[in-house]
Amino acid sequence: xxxxxxxxxxxxxxxxxxxxxxxxxxxxRRKSQPEAFAFLxxxxxxAVALTVGPMVVSLYLSFTDYDLFTSPEWxxxxxxxxxxxxxxxxxxxxxxxxxxxxxxxxxxxAVSLLVAMLLNTRRGANGFYRAAxxxxxxxxxxxxxALVWRALFMGGGPVNxxxxxxxxxxxxxxxxxxxxxxxxxxxxxxxxxxxMVIFLAGLKQIPAxxxxxxxxxxxxxxxxxxxxTLPMLSPVIFFNLVMExxxxxxxxxxxFVIGGGRGGPADADLFYTLYLFEVGFxxxxxxxxxxxxxxxxxxxxxxxxxxxxxxxxxxFYDDVESTGERK
Amino acid sequence: xxRTTERRTKRRGVAxxxxxxxxxxxxVAACGSDSGGGGNVTINFVWWGSEGxxxxxxxxxxxxxxxxxxxxxxxxxxxxxxxxxxLATQTAGGKPPDVLNVDSRYLAEYGxxxxxxxxxSGAGKAISLADVNPELAATGVYQxxxxxxxWAQNTPAMIYDPAAFTAAGGDPAKGMTWDAYAExxxxxxxxxxxxxxxxxxxxDTTLEIWLRQQxxxxxxxxxxxxxxxxxxxxxxxxxxxxxxxxxxSPADVTASYNTSPEQSPLGKKLTSSEFAYDNLLPAYQKANxxxxxxxxxxxxxxxxTGQYRRPSMFLAxxxxxxxxxxxxxxxxxxxxxxxxGKIVGTDRGLAPNLKVRAQLASSAKGNDxxxxxxxxxxxxxxxxxxxxxxxxxxxxxxxLQRTYEEVAFGRMSxxxxxxxxMTEAQKGLS
Numbered sequence: 001x002x003x004x005x006x007x008x009x010x011x012x013x014x015x016x017x018x019x020x021x022x023x024x025x026x027x028x029r030r031k032s033q034p035e036a037f038a039f040l041x042x043x044x045x046x047a048v049a050l051t052v053g054p055m056v057v058s059l060y061l062s063f064t065d066y067d068l069f070t071s072p073e074w075x076x077x078x079x080x081x082x083x084x085x086x087x088x089x090x091x092x093x094x095x096x097x098x099x100x101x102x103x104x105x106x107x108x109x110a111v112s113l114l115v116a117m118l119l120n121t122r123r124g125a126n127g128f129y130r131a132a133x134x135x136x137x138x139x140x141x142x143x144x145x146a147l148v149w150r151a152l153f154m155g156g157g158p159v160n161x162x163x164x165x166x167x168x169x170x171x172x173x174x175x176x177x178x179x180x181x182x183x184x185x186x187x188x189x190x191x192x193x194x195x196m197v198i199f200l201a202g203l204k205q206i207p208a209x210x211x212x213x214x215x216x217x218x219x220x221x222x223x224x225x226x227x228x229t230l231p232m233l234s235p236v237i238f239f240n241l242v243m244e245x246x247x248x249x250x251x252x253x254x255x256f257v258i259g260g261g262r263g264g265p266a267d268a269d270l271f272y273t274l275y276l277f278e279v280g281f282x283x284x285x286x287x288x289x290x291x292x293x294x295x296x297x298x299x300x301x302x303x304x305x306x307x308x309x310x311x312x313x314x315x316f317y318d319d320v321e322s323t324g325e326r327k
Numbered sequence: 328x329x330r331t332t333e334r335r336t337k338r339r340g341v342a343x344x345x346x347x348x349x350x351x352x353x354x355v356a357a358c359g360s361d362s363g364g365g366g367n368v369t370i371n372f373v374w375w376g377s378e379g380x381x382x383x384x385x386x387x388x389x390x391x392x393x394x395x396x397x398x399x400x401x402x403x404x405x406x407x408x409x410x411x412x413x414l415a416t417q418t419a420g421g422k423p424p425d426v427l428n429v430d431s432r433y434l435a436e437y438g439x440x441x442x443x444x445x446x447x448s449g450a451g452k453a454i455s456l457a458d459v460n461p462e463l464a465a466t467g468v469y470q471x472x473x474x475x476x477x478w479a480q481n482t483p484a485m486i487y488d489p490a491a492f493t494a495a496g497g498d499p500a501k502g503m504t505w506d507a508y509a510e511x512x513x514x515x516x517x518x519x520x521x522x523x524x525x526x527x528x529x530x531d532t533t534l535e536i537w538l539r540q541q542x543x544x545x546x547x548x549x550x551x552x553x554x555x556x557x558x559x560x561x562x563x564x565x566x567x568x569x570x571x572x573x574x575x576s577p578a579d580v581t582a583s584y585n586t587s588p589e590q591s592p593l594g595k596k597l598t599s600s601e602f603a604y605d606n607l608l609p610a611y612q613k614a615n616x617x618x619x620x621x622x623x624x625x626x627x628x629x630x631x632t633g634q635y636r637r638p639s640m641f642l643a644x645x646x647x648x649x650x651x652x653x654x655x656x657x658x659x660x661x662x663x664x665x666x667x668g669k670i671v672g673t674d675r676g677l678a679p680n681l682k683v684r685a686q687l688a689s690s691a692k693g694n695d696x697x698x699x700x701x702x703x704x705x706x707x708x709x710x711x712x713x714x715x716x717x718x719x720x721x722x723x724x725x726x727l728q729r730t731y732e733e734v735a736f737g738r739m740s741x742x743x744x745x746x747x748x749m750t751e752a753q754k755g756l757s
Contacts, residue, residue, distance in 0.1 A: 068419035265582035
């Protein structure tokens with residue numbers, strides 16, 4: 001499954017690296033190098049043998065026709081050309097994945113921020129609620145969570161029953177092309193725990209004086225949110241946005257389980273990674289699958305780069321205090 | 328940095344590597360040296376299926392080990408889809424199992440790529456097919472080479488709930504035309520909560536039988552599609568008639584279809600009949616809970632059921648196996664030993680060895696007896712199996728399913744769906 005994993009791009013923590021706190025005197029660093037490498041050896045071996053090696057091979061395979069059993073044949077850019085000119089299912093998988101990213105990521109960030117703010121104001125049983133809301137994301141990409149989701153949303157399942165009680169008769173969500181993707185988006189949004197915890201940490205860093213001063217000046221809750229919370233939180237929003245977008249592009253398990261392992265009804269849940277998996281491991285076209293993996297990697301890199309570029313416009317870095325603490 | 332320091336740095340780095348690498352290697356070696364006790368030769372044997380099937384198969388393997396103490400067999404099994412994914416990766420990694428379970432849909436895929444040994448030569452000659460129906464035995468031959476031998480025989484069949492159909496005024500076991508079936512299925516479907524039949528527009532097996540009833544075939548011996556756009560349109564019009572009159576399942580139920588009986592609409596009591604294979608009767612019965620029965624396919628006006636002696640699954644030997652003789656011995660044992668026949672029963676279908684089958688048939692009870700009687704009654708009408716499907720047949724099955732779903736959900740007209748299917752299928756098979 002290494003082909004499905006694209007390495008996380010170098011997402012630096014939002015603390016601005018270019019702020020001049022660049023490490024130790026040069027001499028000391030050189031001196032500790034051999035020991036460092038010795039201790040790094042296991043990791044280096046692993047990285048080379050398990051990540052870099054397979055990536056190089058997969059890059060080579062992406063230019064070949066390879067059926068897993070016989071030797072690969074060089075086809076140049078044939079695989080890449082086929083994706084965009086001769087493969088309707090590929091385009092469908094791009095469409096499904098883009099919809100998923102564009103809908104689930106903002107929704108998830110909004111929900112996690114909302115819950116984080118609720119937890120930030122209440123004092124009482126905060127720890128309990130934090131754990132309770134965080135739990136679903138521990139199940140993360142697990143098969144069990146997706147199976148439960150499938151049971152909830154299938155024909156005659158609890159969701160059908162509840163909606164029918166309110167007079168809205170829906171088909172089996174997971175088996176209907178109109179609803180199926182929505183059920184997967186909901187599963188993604190439900191697992192908002194990780195960004196929520198990070199938001200919560202960010203919220204706690206916003207000095208209370210700012211809110212108090214603004215309140216004295218007559219700013220309402222919404223204005224304080226708009227002009228204090230959002231700008232102060234923007235580095236954290238930025239970090240969560242990048243991480244969640246990358247995860248969303250790589251979503252696989254929920255679509256695999258909820259879509260019955262085949263892209264759902266009429267290909268409605270044909271996620272990019274799912275199609276990649278099907279092409280490589282079921283249809284024996286590993287060359288094409290490798291090419292797809294590289295396109296995904298490049299697209300994620302480009303999207304991340306774009307988000308980084310726009311960051312200058314909307315991410316506000318506070319002074320020294322916060323950079324020190326966020327390490 | 329001075330030259331000496333640089334060299335020293337390097338040397339120390341190398342020394343560190345020299346310590347760490349052997350440590351890692353010995354660790355790996357320790358994991359790898361997992362030789363089983365007792366046997367001189369170890370072979371790997373894999374199959375797909377449920378836990379229950381695995382228990383039966385493991386018992387048969389134990390018996391084999393008792394009779395051949397010099398051979399140790401390591402077994403593993405997984406569900407159908409996972410099985411193929413695992414097998415593909417193992418094969419790509421150069422370590423396919425010695426004895427493997429193969430399906431006719433993937434026989435060309437693996438045989439045509441020299442993964443499977445030709446059993447007509449070398450060690451494979453030890454496998455006796457003397458008591459196997461010659462037509463059935465021939466189903467494992469692709470492009471002149473015997474890549475596999477049938478492990479069991481079954482036949483495509485209708486599994487149905489007799490109570491629901493009798494109440495609706497017809498018994499499929501007696502044989503009926505598609506028109507008569509449409510009528511009873513409609514009545515059965517409107518009478519109770521369960522529809523008459525699981526929509527068969529998605530099923531490649533049913534399309535194949537329907538084509539055979541008209542003297543056509545799904546794949547030609549050359550590996551091309553054996554039917555035209557017009558044929559497929561006719562088939563989907565038939566299926567849509569069932570769906571529109573509520574004889575067949577609604578689209579969302581059809582889309583939830585899954586080849587395992589526990590998760591299929593009939594198994595979940597959402598329909599009263601489903602096209603499948605006769606040997607699945609016990610599994611369907613267990614899932615559905617009501618007493619079920621098997622019936623032949625509905626027919627056209629000429630009364631031809633189009634059914635055939637189907638290799639329910641195959642056994643094959645890896646071409647890369649170092650232990651082909653031991654592997655062939657196991658295969659021969661599994662298909663010809665009378666004791667094995669008793670152990671595994673009809674789980675995969677009827678025993679391929681006719682002598683073993685006759686012995687078992689005489690003492691069969693319950694569902695087993697139903698199966699033996701069903702196939703015995705059908706035997707004179709069963710035709711020869713179609714040629715081995717070409718590479719890409721597995722993908723065609725999925726293509727049929729999703730294009731018909733477009734029709735069932737009303738997102739595409741039958742004509743458009745037929746066009747899409749024909750275009751993509753021809754691309755996939757070329």
